[in-house]
Amino acid sequence: MKVYDDKHIKNVVLLGASKAGKTTLSEAMLFEAGIINRRGTVEEKNTVSDYHEIEHERGSSVYATTMHTEWRNYKINIIDTPGLDDFIGEVISSLRVADTAVMLLNAEHGVEIGTELIWKYVEEFKKPIIFAINHVDHNKSDFEGTLEQAQKRFGKAITLMQYPLKQGDGFNAIIDLLKMIMYKFPTQGGKPQKLPIPPEELEKANRLHNELVEKAAENDDMLMEKFFEKGSLNEDELREGLKLGMLHHDVYPVFCISAKKDMGSGRLMGFIDNVAPSATDQFKEPLTNGSELASDPKGPAALFIFKTLIEPHLGKVCFFKVMSGEVKTGMDFYNPITRGSERINQLFIMDGKNRIPVEKFTAGDIGATLKLRNTQTNQTLCLPGKEYQFDPIHFPEARINTAIITKNKSDDDKLGAVLSDIHQEDPTLTVEYSSELRQIILSGQGELHLATAKWRLSHTYHLEVEFIKPRIPYRETIQKPSQANYRHKKQSGGSGQFGEVYLKVEPYYEDMPEPTGLSIRDKEVIELSWGGKLVFYNCIVGGVIDQRYLPSILKGVMEKMQEGPITGSFVRDVRVLVYDGKMHAVDSNDISFKIAGMMAFKEAFQLADPKILEPIYEIEIFVPEALMGDVVIDLQTRRSVILGMDTKGNYRVVRARTPLAELDKYSTSLRSITQGKGSYSGHFAEYASVPAEIQKKLAEEYKKMESH
Ligand SMILES: Nc1nc2c(ncn2[C@@H]2O[C@H](COP(=O)(O)OP(=O)(O)O)[C@@H](O)[C@H]2O)c(=O)[nH]1
Ligand SMILES: [Mg+2]
Known part of the structure; x- marks a missing residue:
């Protein structure tokens, strides 16, 4: 394997x-480039990139895959990514280490919803970008239409470098506006002939060439001057101008x-070689300590781990980018997060599943290593004595949840360990046990994302699981003041139990006035971990209940707040005033007052016009204009409030507030309503009352469950 210096490596x-x-x-x-001698196809399931079994089964990419190619003395590292929103995590981590993004547009479809979703991240990372309009051989190819859509959506930075002489079946030639020649391909593709531009195309080609020259000149004052002087730029000057323009x-x-x-x-590869910025052309990388580090082969060695794979026969594979310096086999590194050391025993170029062992990688290159002990995605390895940490990849929050159970109870212990492996590989997939819902909740980016996780559990780990509907985290509160009292009394042989509590409950809201008509001795404001507040007043006069029993009463109230009277859900936003009671010199104790407090609270709560609150999500749906009506109609059947509609590029964005309970499997419904052309995301907004008929149903269900 030829060794390339940092200026000859492109990612x-x-x-x-x-x-x-x-x-x-x-x-x-x-x-x-001759790296492989047979061209596989997605249909035949023999491409270098889509080598995982699940990719064969689905017929499209699920993982980001690194590969390399060598083109005219340059090494190009390629990361192929999946296009579906469900696997956006793979796109984000790949973008983090790439120095140029190549965005493919399908000439048949133009700017698609998938393009829009990914564009958001291209803008966030501000990486140089090339557009490649593909499928121009397709009989429905519309190169000009696609270009127009791109100009409309991505603005005046869109700079045409080439156009097809003919589209569809007869596509076999490209007019190149930088080199001002025509590439004509043999029927089987591959190496083209370089021909002069046909006379009938010259006028168009010249016009577009001039536009290109002007675009390139605009990026640098020196080039602009030259352009005015000579009326044109040579090829090197054009490249320089384009590179600067791409960087900015x-x-x-x-x-x-x-x-x-x-x-x-x-x-395309030639252009990547000669024009696309390399890592050394990029701006310095910020470190978390506020300083920055340049991609310099002579600098201190530092690696950033951007991806981890756990392969059945290999174990853990860590993919890294050399951010500075060089890495050689046998080197010892330090991980500032774990504070541990890591030895690099082997280094590989990974072309899909093929490993090519190498001795070293230099700044700007991308490689892989095996068997790091404690290092994970998003961590930095630097030389002992340094404390470098690169800005981590910020993965998006999960968008959908499911509850997960094992088919065999005996697999429960294994499940936790396996899910943590899967999370290491894919940080956008998270798992946690919810003590509130009493379920293990698996969260991800979409239903397909979760289905892929299930497939992996079954095929790779031989763990059969089922997805069930996650419970909805309802809340309970009250709508009017009320009061109740409870006497807890027990006489059994020896010492008895006695405690009596009188209390009032009121709905709590921010900045409500202090209670009147009672003498307040003490007040405690409790911020509830599940949201909302409990404000607890001690209004006891004349010592009818001893001061030391009030914490027990509060404990009883809190216990009931964790298992509300109507559905067993958390209670929020209540004010409780303990104003009277009775105690017994011998029989009163903490437990008696706790029980009395709990029971009095429960009774008062039930008399206070209780209501159930449900989580409301604010959602945003991207959909082509023509399908917007169907999407809105469907939303209305889901108890939604439409907040507004905007236009984004070729898409409409519908914003709505929808109860979480109505969003179960929504992405599947949306997919079928929009034939896959719609997408949505959402986040928790607030709690709101459920309609009366649903409250009745939920209360009845809880009662039934309680009586079993
Ligand atoms: N006609 C035509 N089909 C293409 C072209 N490129 C890819 N395809 C087909 O489009 C489908 C999707 O290709 P694939 O490479 O998996 O797309 P990806 O999802 O972007 O990775 C496959 O059936 C390919 O054979 C092209 O340039 N022209
Ligand atoms: Mg693919």
Whole structure:
């Protein structure tokens, strides 16, 4: 394996909606360079990138996969990513280490919902970006339409580099506006002939070439001057201008390819070699201590782990980017988070599942190692004595939840360990035991994401699980003041139990006035861990209940607050005033007052017009204009309030407030309403009352459950 210096290493991530052709393009890029001698296809399930069994089963990518290719003295590291929103975590971690993103657009569909969702992250990371309009050989290809949509959506940075001479079946030639030549491909694709631009295309090509030159010149004053002087720029100057523009997100070069026919990938790679910024061209990387580090091969060695895979026969594989310096086999590193050391025993280039052992990697390169003891995704390995930590990847919060149970009770212990492995691989998949819901809750980005986790549990870990509906975390509160008293009395042989409590309950709201008509001795404001407040007043006069029993009364109230009287849910926003009672010189004790407090509270609560609150989510749905009506109608059947509608690119965004209870399996419904063209995300907004008929139903269900 040839050793490349830092200026000859380029890291690209392939992005785009599902089916845009990323995996097919990566295969063509490896094939063209001779890294593989047979071009696999997604259909035949023999691509380098989609090598996991689940990818074969689904016929599309689930994991981000690293590969490398070598093109004209450059090493290009390629990360192929999945296009579905469910696997967005893979896209984000790949973007974090890539130096240029290649966004594929499908010439048949233009800017898709999947493009929009990924674009959000491209903007966040501000990585240089190239657009590649793919599928131009397709008989429904609309190159111009796609370009127009891209201009409309992504703005004037869109810079055309090429266009197809003919689209559809007859596609076999590309007019290149930088080199001002025509590439003509043999039927089976591959290496093109370089021909002059046909005369009938010259006028168009010249016009577009001039636009390109102007775009390149705009990025640098020196180039602008030269452009005014000479009226043009040479190829090197053009490259320089484009590179600067790419670094500042002022230029998004647009290419034209057919990944399937292997047409155009060589020119794209040539451009990546010569123009796309390398790691050393990038701005310095910020460190969490406020300083920054340049990607310099002579700098101190530092690795950033951006991905972890747990492969059945290999164990843990950690993928890293060399952020500075060099890494060689046998080196010892220090992990500032675990404060432990790690030895690098083996280094590999990973091309899908193929491992190529190497002795070293230099700054800017991407590689993998095995058997790190304690190091995980998002951690930095640096030289002992340093405390470098790079800005971690910020993964999005989970969007959907399911409760998970094992089919065999005996697997319960195993489940926890396996799920923690899976979380290590995919930080967007989280698992926790909810003591409130009394369920293990698995959370992820979408139903397909969760289904993939289930598939892995079964196929890789031989663990059969079932997904069940997670309980809804209802809350209970009251709507009017009331009062009650309870006498707890027990006479059994020796010492008895006695405690009597009179209390009032009132709905609590922020800034409510202090109670009147009672003499307040003491007040405690408790911020409830499940949200809302309990305000507890001691209004006892004349010592009818001893001061030392009040904490027990509070304890009793709190116990009932954790298991509300109507549905057993948490109670919130109540004010409790203990104003009278009785005690017994011998028989009174803590437990008696706790029970009396609890029972008095329960009774008062039930008389105070109790209501059930449910979590309301604010959701945002992306949908093509034509399908918006159907989406809104469906939302109305889900007790939603529509908050507004906006336009984003070619899509409409519907914002609504919907009860969590109505969102179960919503992404599947949305997919079927929109034929896969809609997507949604949401977050908890607030608690609101459930309608009376639902309250009645929930209360009855709880009563039934209690009596069993
Ligand atoms: N006609 C045509 N089909 C393509 C092209 N590129 C990919 N495909 C097909 O589109 C489908 C999806 O391709 P794939 O590479 O898996 O897309 P990905 O989801 O972006 O990785 C496969 O059936 C490919 O054979 C292309 O340039 N032209
Ligand atoms: Mg793919």
